[in-house]
Amino acid sequence: MSLSADRPKALEMTGDVRFAPRVRRLTITSGVALGFVWTLAVMTLDADPIVEFALLAGWILMPSVLASSLVRPGVRKLVGLPATLVTVALLAICLTALPSQGPEREGWLLITAGVLMGGLLGLWFWYRWMPVPTSLDDPGSPRRWTLIGVHVGLIVTGLTLVAIGASAV
Numbered sequence: 001m002s003l004s005a006d007r008p009k010a011l012e013m014t015g016d017v018r019f020a021p022r023v024r025r026l027t028i029t030s031g032v033a034l035g036f037v038w039t040l041a042v043m044t045l046d047a048d049p050i051v052e053f054a055l056l057a058g059w060i061l062m063p064s065v066l067a068s069s070l071v072r073p074g075v076r077k078l079v080g081l082p083a084t085l086v087t088v089a090l091l092a093i094c095l096t097a098l099p100s101q102g103p104e105r106e107g108w109l110l111i112t113a114g115v116l117m118g119g120l121l122g123l124w125f126w127y128r129w130m131p132v133p134t135s136l137d138d139p140g141s142p143r144r145w146t147l148i149g150v151h152v153g154l155i156v157t158g159l160t161l162v163a164i165g166a167s168a169v
Contacts, residue, residue: 011139012126015073022139023076027066034059034086036159037111041089044104044166047097051089058086079126083119090115099165107161114154121147 011019038055041047061082069076090112099105123129125136125144136144 010126010128010132013073013076019139020070023066023070027063027070030066031059031063033155033159034062034082037086037090040159040162040166041093044162045093045097045099045108047093051092051097054085054089054092058082058089061085076126079122083115083122087112087115087119102165103161103168104165107158107163107165110154110158110161112158114151114156114158117147117151117154121151 034055038052038059041055042052059082062079065075065078065082069079090108093108094112098108125132125139135141136147138144
């Protein structure tokens, strides 16, 4: 297996114009998805206010950092801050405010799993904390899109389950 560990900096952390459309999509997607996560948390859970605040801060910061990084790519390194806020908040929900049953319970678990997977993919592909196989180095590679699809699918399925459960009440 060929690894990209000896290659130049990850494309994701550069100002390369080939990656700008992906960053624009992530800016919009994160704004919508994280807004939905925060709204559902506030509407359906009895979570600690600090958990709700962390989700709100992550919702505001993630698209802000991504949008800013289109002009200053070095700012992209800061996506770890909102990602951490959201991840810790979701883990706190799972530990302290998870519904005892129903689709909302499974939904929050799937959202958390999807966000954790996204964080791990970010650490791997963007921050290069582990060597990236050549077959996954290109941001447009089919194998990489498969992993991203699983990450997105977990979150979308989770959001759908929480929304369905909330509307059934």
